[in-house]
Amino acid sequence: MAAALRENLRRRKAQARAASAAPATEDEPLK
Structure with missing residues (x-):
């Protein structure tokens, strides 16, 4: 679990x- x-x-x-x-918006978090 900790790992x-x-x-x-x-x-x-x-x-x-x-x-x-790279430019990224806070509204669209990377997935």
């Missing part, structure tokens, strides 16, 4: 990095 939560956080950080690199 899944950690993986989820890692994905969110990666998405945030990608969002900051």
Whole structure:
């Protein structure tokens, strides 16, 4: 369970990095 939560956080950080690199709106979160 903890591993899944950690993986989820890692994905969110990666998405945030990608969002900051490419223009993305807060209304449309990446999926």
